[in-house]
Ligand SMILES: Nc1ncnc2c1ncn2[C@@H]1O[C@H](COP(=O)(O)OP(=O)(O)OP(=O)(O)O)[C@@H](O)[C@H]1O
């Protein structure tokens with residue numbers, strides 16, 4: 001047995017709609033250890049949030065986890081065991097206003113979580129709520145504990161949401177675009193706060209974002225998601241130094257500051273397709289400038305790349321030995337390389 005906090009194996013979450021079956025998450029596997037931040041990055045519609053909700057047992061109707069395993073500290077959750085680990089896994093969403101109840105004070109919402117998850121009540125709970133607000137960097141916490149969400153700024157609200165998550169005393173924190181709705185300065189502050197808390201509490205973090213720049217700052221390991229699948233997974237340094245999948249390279253090229261001065265930021269043309277049915281080709285092929293004949297006929301499996309033990313995997317036919325195309329090193333190094 002491994003000592004992973006969270007082990008996800010071949011997760012398949014589908015939505016059965018009247019028209020079709022959408023494979024929003026189509027066979028992903030990953031682990032999160034205590035004290036580790038695992039990033040999940042990809043464009044809108046790639047399946048990041050459905051992955052997050054699956055981990056928490058919060059997939060909405062008509063969605064269902066059709067296959068695979070999600071284990072928390074070795075306990076299987078798929079099949080309905082989430083209740084037993086409620087509070088061990090907490091989630092922070094993008095929009096703090098949706099996570100907060102406007103009619104209760106911030107303090108009461110923290111105290112509710114403290115009552116359910118830690119059995120604290122009365123003045124003990126109030127005291128702990130104030131401490132949590134202090135921990136997440138809210139000034140004058142003793143006064144603000146009795147304010148309502150609308151009296152908080154956007155950044156302060158997200159801090160309050162993080163305080164509520166911490167009131168559950170979680171081991172694993174799932175962050176689904178926690179800073180996307182915030183301006184850049186506030187975003188940096190919230191990222192700092194999350195990394196401090198993670199260090200202090202030895203939290204495992206699953207961090208979801210569409211922003212490669214944020215991934216570079218937060219993640220230890222990265223999974224690049226496209227149309228329900230992980231197309232590339234590796235340690236964050238490797239992924240930025242030696243990205244393999246054309247999609248990863250495209251995402252990296254669109255980070256401001258990584259290209260020659262004055263260059264227009266390249267974008268990947270087109271959008272993420274909806275995955276219906278069994279894949280019979282590479283789902284990225286229609287947008288891929290390196291696609292060749294077989295990409296329309298073969299669904300790529302995951303292969304190890306780089307030296308042995310690097311734990312770097314990619315799902316792209318360019319890296320499968322049976323196809324003798326050479327990987328697009330030359331063409332991509334020119335614009336994907338570091339600029340000092
Ligand atoms: N309630 C639903 N009913 C039907 N399909 C859904 C539902 N929720 C999600 N999906 C499908 O799952 C796909 C992935 O959605 P998801 O929200 O996980 O994307 P995402 O990567 O989080 O995107 P974003 O960056 O926009 O948040 C969607 O494109 C859609 O096809």
Ligand code: NI
Pocket residue numbers: 048049050176
């Ligand atoms: Ni999302």
